[in-house]
Amino acid sequence: MIFAVDLLKPFSYEFFRNGLIIATLAGALCGLIGVFVVLRGMSYIGHGLSHAVFGGAALAAVLNLNYFLGAGFWGLASGLMIGRVSRKRIIGADAAIGVITTASFAMGLALQARFGQAKRSIDAVLFGNVLGVFTSDILAVAGVGILSVVVIVGLYRKLLFATFDPEVAGVSGVNVPGMEAVLMVLLSATILVTVRVIGVLLISALLVLPAVTARLMTNSFGRMLWLSPVLGAIFGGVGMYISWYADIPSGAVIILAGTLVFIAAYSAVGVRRRAQLAGMSHH
Amino acid sequence: MKSSPGADPILMKCEHMSCSYGGAPVIENVDISINRGEFIGIVGPSGSGKTTLLRALLGSIKPVHGKVERLPGLRLAYVPQLETVDWNFPVTVGEVVGMSRPQRLMRPKSQNSELALIEDVLERLGLGGLLQRHIRELSGGQQQRVFLARALIQKPDMLVLDEPTAGVDVRTRHEVLHVLADLNESPPHGDGIAIVLTTHDLNGLAAHLPRLVCFNRTVIADGTPAEVLQPYFLERTYGAPMEVLQHGGMPVVLEQGGDELRNRLNRSNAS
Numbered sequence: 001m002i003f004a005v006d007l008l009k010p011f012s013y014e015f016f017r018n019g020l021i022i023a024t025l026a027g028a029l030c031g032l033i034g035v036f037v038v039l040r041g042m043s044y045i046g047h048g049l050s051h052a053v054f055g056g057a058a059l060a061a062v063l064n065l066n067y068f069l070g071a072g073f074w075g076l077a078s079g080l081m082i083g084r085v086s087r088k089r090i091i092g093a094d095a096a097i098g099v100i101t102t103a104s105f106a107m108g109l110a111l112q113a114r115f116g117q118a119k120r121s122i123d124a125v126l127f128g129n130v131l132g133v134f135t136s137d138i139l140a141v142a143g144v145g146i147l148s149v150v151v152i153v154g155l156y157r158k159l160l161f162a163t164f165d166p167e168v169a170g171v172s173g174v175n176v177p178g179m180e181a182v183l184m185v186l187l188s189a190t191i192l193v194t195v196r197v198i199g200v201l202l203i204s205a206l207l208v209l210p211a212v213t214a215r216l217m218t219n220s221f222g223r224m225l226w227l228s229p230v231l232g233a234i235f236g237g238v239g240m241y242i243s244w245y246a247d248i249p250s251g252a253v254i255i256l257a258g259t260l261v262f263i264a265a266y267s268a269v270g271v272r273r274r275a276q277l278a279g280m281s282h283h
Numbered sequence: 284m285k286s287s288p289g290a291d292p293i294l295m296k297c298e299h300m301s302c303s304y305g306g307a308p309v310i311e312n313v314d315i316s317i318n319r320g321e322f323i324g325i326v327g328p329s330g331s332g333k334t335t336l337l338r339a340l341l342g343s344i345k346p347v348h349g350k351v352e353r354l355p356g357l358r359l360a361y362v363p364q365l366e367t368v369d370w371n372f373p374v375t376v377g378e379v380v381g382m383s384r385p386q387r388l389m390r391p392k393s394q395n396s397e398l399a400l401i402e403d404v405l406e407r408l409g410l411g412g413l414l415q416r417h418i419r420e421l422s423g424g425q426q427q428r429v430f431l432a433r434a435l436i437q438k439p440d441m442l443v444l445d446e447p448t449a450g451v452d453v454r455t456r457h458e459v460l461h462v463l464a465d466l467n468e469s470p471p472h473g474d475g476i477a478i479v480l481t482t483h484d485l486n487g488l489a490a491h492l493p494r495l496v497c498f499n500r501t502v503i504a505d506g507t508p509a510e511v512l513q514p515y516f517l518e519r520t521y522g523a524p525m526e527v528l529q530h531g532g533m534p535v536v537l538e539q540g541g542d543e544l545r546n547r548l549n550r551s552n553a554s
Contacts, residue, residue, distance in 0.1 A: 039372065039373070150389075153389055153391055154388065154389055155386075156386060156391030157381070157382050157384065157385075157386040157391060158386070160374075160378070160382050161382040161383065164369070164372050164374055164379075164382065165363065165368070165382075167343065167361075167363060167367075168361050168362075168363055168383075168433075169382075170343055171341045171342070171343050171359065171360075171361045172360070172361070172383050172437065215373055218373060219373050219374075219375065219417035219419075220373055220374070220375050220378065220415075220417075221372075221373050221374050221375075221378055222378065222391075222392070223373075224373050
């Protein structure tokens with residue numbers, strides 16, 4: 001009985017309840033958007049955009065602007081710029097991301113060094129601060145989550161076609177650059193609202209881990225699209241809960257929990273594939 | 284765009300068309316017209332601009348000179364090279380075929396009537412019962428037919444295929460050719476779909492088609508295989524001397540140095 005009370009103890013604190021809700025929602029949202037990030041080979045874009053958002057957040061802090069306004073505008077502009085530069089194919093997408101986002105990150109660091117008073121909120125963006133969230137943060141993540149679900153369900157086939165086979169999709173009447181822009185906007189918005197939960201340094205992992213784990217579990221795009229957010233929510237919620245007892249920063253525990261599940265899925269799939277191959281060699 | 288009375292309607296016509304990707308033209312001064320129900324093969328060496336020509340026909344690149352005219356309301360469908368497909372993408376046969384269909388608002392999954400339509404097309408192409416299979420789990424011929432199914436479900440007037448028999452074995456090549464011939468055949472036995480494909484396979488595929496275009500940055504020759512598969516045109520197309528023999532009423536193209544094959548064909552013809 002005493003043990004059960006201990007297990008439920010963290011729920012008696014509002015800051016923990018809020019942290020658990022936002023970690024679960026952020027995990028689900030990153031899991032959903034992560035499907036496209038992984039399948040389109042955009043992992044590096046996710047990583048780069050989170051750094052770009054840091055530059056915008058730093059500028060907003062220095063200018064006393066609203067965080068969402070500064071970081072959001074900056075992130076969106078960076079995302080669209082990366083898409084535009086890489087589509088022109090003059091330089092590769094990875095190089096475009098390297099230039100645009102590291103410049104933004106460096107600007108954030110410079111502002112932090114020059115204007116010390118902005119340091120606190122900038123640290124929150126770098127490392128995350130899941131226990132210091134406000135109701136507005138929860139509403140922002142929930143809002144972007146609902147928007148993402150509506151957009152992805154509404155444009156499901158076009159997004160799938162443009163992701164799987166962009167050239168044929170274009171010939172078949174799908175506005176492929178339009179779909180890419182939609183995904184960039186959703187990715188930027190996701191990073192914007194989740195970056196304060198788990199931080200710049202770990203966000204790309206939460207965009208990738210649920211999706212690659214879901215990919216190992218299914219061969220269907222439709223199933224991956226609900227499996228990945230479910231896994232992301234579990235990673236977020238369980239990681240947050242364990243971090244309370246382990247006394248380790250929640251962002252790190254969330255990612256480590258996801259990594260363990262990924263390793264388990266990878267090992268299981270490895271055994272199954274080997275068995276399938278062995279079976280095929282008998283035919 | 285109008286057709287002469289009594290003739291099959293012209294689906295598409297390119298006049299003095301040149302296309303580029305920003306630099307020098309990749310294809311130049313191309314004149315070609317495609318009629319309803321035609322079956323056309325485009326042959327040429329690697330880098331000759333065949334795929335660019337297909338893209339121009341499909342409208343995915345715009346000509347920098349000249350023009351492309353299409354019959355109003357023309358429905359085009361494209362089957363890409365299998366080599367360009369990401370076989371690790373998590374997508375089932377049903378998802379591949381269904382992705383090209385318009386979606387009802389907030390209803391991404393196929394409803395019963397649409398599912399029946401997808402199953403009909405798959406059944407017709409010999410892919411019945413494979414709806415839930417991942418595309419990597421299929422044979423080469425089945426994989427090619429899945430992408431044909433995705434094109435057919437759009438009910439096209441004209442089907443464009445890029446190297447449909449590249450990298451496939453002889454049996455698969457026959458399977459694909461039979462399916463295409465059925466689709467091209469006039470109603471009621473077939474669909475009467477105009478087909479345009481590119482190929483490297485002069486003897487196994489191109490020589491069997493009703494119309495052939497030799498292409499190297501522009502149209503070198505356009506006609507029946509007997510008219511087009513001539514040493515003069517082939518040398519201009521491929522930049523190397525080639526020999527053409529007749530075997531069983533079909534032209535057989537030999538590269539220079541094909542002495543052994545020529546001797547075998549001569550022996551076969553003599554017997």
